[in-house]
Amino acid sequence: MKAQTALTGLVSVAALLPEASANIVAIRNPSVEQAAAEALAIPLAVLKRAAPDAPNGYVPTHVDCPSNRPTIRQATTVSPNETEWLYVRRNNTVSAMRNLLGRMNITGLDTNAYIDSVANNVSALPNIAIAGSGGGYRALMNYAGAVAAFDNRTSNSTATGQLGGLLQASTYLAGLSGGSWLVGSLFVNNFTSVENILAQDTPDNGGTWQFGRSILEGPESSGLSILNTAGYLKDIYDTVQDKNDAGYETTITDYWGRALSYQLVNASDGGPAYTFSSIADSDNFIAGNTPMPIFVSDGRARGQLVIDGNATVYEMNPWELGTFDPTTYAFAPIRYLGSNFSDGVVVDGDMQCVRGFDNAGYIMGTSSSLFNQAFLQVNGSTGLIAEAITAVLADIGQDNDDIANYPNPFFGVNNATSRVADTDQLTLVDGGEDLQNIPLHPLIQPERHVDVIFAIDSSADTTADNGGANWPNGTALVATYQRTFLPISNGTSFPAVPDQQTFVNLGLNNRPTFFGCDASNTTNMTPLIVYLPNAPYVYHSNVSTYDLSYNDTERNYIIENGYNVATLGNGTLDSQWPTCVGCAILSRSLERTGTTVPDVCTQCFQRYCWDGTVNSTTNTTYEPPYKLAKGEVLGFSNSGFKSTMPSLAFAVSAIATVLMIM
Numbered sequence: 001m002k003a004q005t006a007l008t009g010l011v012s013v014a015a016l017l018p019e020a021s022a023n024i025v026a027i028r029n030p031s032v033e034q035a036a037a038e039a040l041a042i043p044l045a046v047l048k049r050a051a052p053d054a055p056n057g058y059v060p061t062h063v064d065c066p067s068n069r070p071t072i073r074q075a076t077t078v079s080p081n082e083t084e085w086l087y088v089r090r091n092n093t094v095s096a097m098r099n100l101l102g103r104m105n106i107t108g109l110d111t112n113a114y115i116d117s118v119a120n121n122v123s124a125l126p127n128i129a130i131a132g133s134g135g136g137y138r139a140l141m142n143y144a145g146a147v148a149a150f151d152n153r154t155s156n157s158t159a160t161g162q163l164g165g166l167l168q169a170s171t172y173l174a175g176l177s178g179g180s181w182l183v184g185s186l187f188v189n190n191f192t193s194v195e196n197i198l199a200q201d202t203p204d205n206g207g208t209w210q211f212g213r214s215i216l217e218g219p220e221s222s223g224l225s226i227l228n229t230a231g232y233l234k235d236i237y238d239t240v241q242d243k244n245d246a247g248y249e250t251t252i253t254d255y256w257g258r259a260l261s262y263q264l265v266n267a268s269d270g271g272p273a274y275t276f277s278s279i280a281d282s283d284n285f286i287a288g289n290t291p292m293p294i295f296v297s298d299g300r301a302r303g304q305l306v307i308d309g310n311a312t313v314y315e316m317n318p319w320e321l322g323t324f325d326p327t328t329y330a331f332a333p334i335r336y337l338g339s340n341f342s343d344g345v346v347v348d349g350d351m352q353c354v355r356g357f358d359n360a361g362y363i364m365g366t367s368s369s370l371f372n373q374a375f376l377q378v379n380g381s382t383g384l385i386a387e388a389i390t391a392v393l394a395d396i397g398q399d400n401d402d403i404a405n406y407p408n409p410f411f412g413v414n415n416a417t418s419r420v421a422d423t424d425q426l427t428l429v430d431g432g433e434d435l436q437n438i439p440l441h442p443l444i445q446p447e448r449h450v451d452v453i454f455a456i457d458s459s460a461d462t463t464a465d466n467g468g469a470n471w472p473n474g475t476a477l478v479a480t481y482q483r484t485f486l487p488i489s490n491g492t493s494f495p496a497v498p499d500q501q502t503f504v505n506l507g508l509n510n511r512p513t514f515f516g517c518d519a520s521n522t523t524n525m526t527p528l529i530v531y532l533p534n535a536p537y538v539y540h541s542n543v544s545t546y547d548l549s550y551n552d553t554e555r556n557y558i559i560e561n562g563y564n565v566a567t568l569g570n571g572t573l574d575s576q577w578p579t580c581v582g583c584a585i586l587s588r589s590l591e592r593t594g595t596t597v598p599d600v601c602t603q604c605f606q607r608y609c610w611d612g613t614v615n616s617t618t619n620t621t622y623e624p625p626y627k628l629a630k631g632e633v634l635g636f637s638n639s640g641f642k643s644t645m646p647s648l649a650f651a652v653s654a655i656a657t658v659l660m661i662m
């Protein structure tokens, strides 16, 4: 059994829901022509970022196919689009890496000369990826702190002891579930910085990450308008209803994804027309000035359970949805999801392509569909959303409440080997349901040649009392490692990791740990893993996954703590930490070019690499003390952020949800 949910002690939220309205005015669906006219009226500057480019808001719409008709491709390589983009991006990481490593004080190696010597050799140039786990808002905030630490745009992030520039030097930025909310939120908002998102959230100008009111009530404002809960819920209801009326089978994920958008997309009403594929058209991304975002989701047939490690793992990136797993082994153009694909092509005829299915919030909601549970508490109460969800549940059954429906683009593809070749709907669930709660799967594909993965783990694994719950214990890494021994792994490999009890006993879940340092002890030089587990540096950030509201003070503390997770308190706990991060970045590259490993790096590896020791003695106590002191704020200063309270202190921490999640 995996994530088991036991919803207990729920406070009824019926009072928060609008009265069932007798006359609901359906939101008008503009015609395609009207929408096109409106789109043309949007200033060009707006089109250059991730854009509200869906022809008809949230509702997927039939359009003429492009002359180059969309097709499904086999998963033999990464997409031509990615290959083309990588030329630009990898080249851009050269100066960023030179800059970063130059600040990392790697005594004994002229990093400038080294990077210059490998700059034109993609197989020698370090290839960096960052991956953020699931875990709801906790994961979003902890990952946000780490990404802020890696971002050279963050104030003081390029000072001594800091890691600013790692983000600029990275090729991939992956997110799963709560981690995908962070990645999605940054990309849909023009790849702005975390610091900037927080700075813009002022009392006068309700910003993007307003978590003070839970998603059941909606943020206080949306764009420039003040929101009331009734209007918010009605809007969500109406847009989902419109999609349903247009003939698409909707699920709770639609409601959930729409609600999420209000908090994550900085546009009126959560930007119903923002598509995930529009990221591929934004200037920043095309110019290779950002890494490539990747989300992860698991396949699960209706009425079935996810089998640990044996589920098909799908990825969503700005061009495609698909998987390298042999159980599907194909990729579909994400922009044209919803089209009637059969045998790998769109059925012939006019207006046969569909646009707008890849709503950004829906894609984020798919990766995090376990959180549909949050919406379930309205089941049985009155009000629009409640009635809609009750109806959905009656239709699909409670067992499928975590599913996201996609008209299956892989119908008739790889009939002999695919698990989904004969199903109309591709049903996807939360990427963490197979316990691989860190989105490592896309990053360990041999085709991507990643050298080092910074794995930020915000999982809630531990269950101990006395402050010991909701910390990671390595479960996600263990799951990914074990999967590489199953046939479904299809040539992927992963460094050896010990059992979870060893993680806890040796403190590997409480401080940075490197796995796979000895390349010769891994298959095909699998990436080095820099494991960065959530731990209490300046705040007890082990808040429950199902805590759905955070005041700004707490939000900022958790982000601050995440910053310290990544920087070891700005190097306070180890002044050589940035050097060691540099060594991790260079490790595989040095190996391939036969370059002598500098002594400082050897020292770092002695300190941070797991050496193969196992200690599985059962011991359930885990009460990590503060590594620094509460609120000891270094560098990424809380004072720089707004820390006022939401004016409406809704005491609705409605969910006393006891949820054991990966």
Ligand SMILES: *[C@@H]1O[C@H](CO)[C@@H](O)[C@H](O)[C@H]1NC(C)=O
Residues within 6 Å of the ligand: 045, 046, 048, 049, 190, 284
């Ligand atoms: C997006 O960000 C870039 C800087 O990274 C900026 O030049 C551009 O103007 C921004 N675009 C919009 C529409 O805000």
Ligand SMILES: *[C@@H]1O[C@H](CO)[C@@H](O)[C@H](O)[C@H]1NC(C)=O
Residues within 6 Å of the ligand: 068, 080, 081, 280, 281, 319
């Ligand atoms: C992806 O590549 C195909 C051709 O290889 C091209 O037609 C398409 O426009 C590209 N997509 C994007 C979003 O750049």
Ligand SMILES: *[C@@H]1O[C@H](CO)[C@@H](O)[C@H](O)[C@H]1NC(C)=O
Residues within 6 Å of the ligand: 087, 088, 091, 092, 095
């Ligand atoms: C690589 O980047 C450098 C500067 O950062 C630029 O001058 C050069 O044109 C780029 N090369 C390619 C092939 O894009």
Ligand SMILES: *[C@@H]1O[C@H](CO)[C@@H](O)[C@H](O)[C@H]1NC(C)=O
Residues within 6 Å of the ligand: 095, 096, 097, 099, 152, 153, 158, 165, 168
């Ligand atoms: C951050 O890194 C980018 C890419 O190397 C560089 O162009 C930019 O100038 C840097 N910004 C700061 C503030 O250091």
Ligand SMILES: *[C@@H]1O[C@H](CO)[C@@H](O)[C@H](O)[C@H]1NC(C)=O
Residues within 6 Å of the ligand: 105, 107, 600
């Ligand atoms: C750089 O590292 C060396 C040890 O390798 C140390 O002696 C020196 O103080 C460090 N320099 C800075 C500026 O941290």
Ligand SMILES: *[C@@H]1O[C@H](CO)[C@@H](O)[C@H](O)[C@H]1NC(C)=O
Residues within 6 Å of the ligand: 307, 310, 486
């Ligand atoms: C994985 O799934 C396949 C069917 O697709 C099944 O044959 C196999 O036994 C499963 N393996 C495990 C370890 O569950």
Ligand SMILES: *[C@@H]1O[C@H](CO)[C@@H](O)[C@H](O)[C@H]1NC(C)=O
Residues within 6 Å of the ligand: 343, 411, 412, 413, 415, 421, 422
């Ligand atoms: C795969 O199955 C589909 C539908 O069952 C069928 O139409 C198609 O011809 C099959 N493809 C191959 C290559 O056998």
Ligand SMILES: *[C@@H]1O[C@H](CO)[C@@H](O)[C@H](O)[C@H]1NC(C)=O
Residues within 6 Å of the ligand: 460, 461, 462, 463, 473, 475, 500, 501, 504, 619, 661, 662
């Ligand atoms: C590790 O976490 C899993 C849940 O992910 C839990 O079942 C297990 O008991 C934990 N083990 C330890 C030693 O913390």
Ligand SMILES: *[C@@H]1O[C@H](CO)[C@@H](O)[C@H](O)[C@H]1NC(C)=O
Residues within 6 Å of the ligand: 551, 553, 554, 645, 649
């Ligand atoms: C913010 O939330 C934290 C944690 O729940 C709580 O301790 C603190 O009192 C709250 N602050 C205000 C001003 O509401």
Ligand SMILES: *[C@@H]1O[C@H](CO)[C@@H](O)[C@H](O)[C@H]1NC(C)=O
Residues within 6 Å of the ligand: 495, 496, 497, 516, 517, 521, 610, 611, 612
């Ligand atoms: C080396 O590989 C073996 C076999 O995979 C594994 O048992 C061992 O733990 C690995 N050692 C280290 C230090 O990773």
Ligand SMILES: *[C@@H]1O[C@H](CO)[C@@H](O)[C@H](O)[C@H]1NC(C)=O
Residues within 6 Å of the ligand: 155, 156, 634, 635, 636, 637, 640
């Ligand atoms: C940056 O560092 C300066 C000097 O140490 C400090 O005064 C300032 O508060 C810091 N800014 C932030 C946002 O932490």
Ligand SMILES: CC(=O)N[C@H]1CO[C@H](CO)[C@@H](O)[C@@H]1O
Residues within 6 Å of the ligand: 325, 326, 329, 417, 490, 491
């Ligand atoms: C390395 C490896 O085993 N690759 C296989 C992955 O799955 C596809 C589709 O089943 C095979 O064609 C590859 O050989």
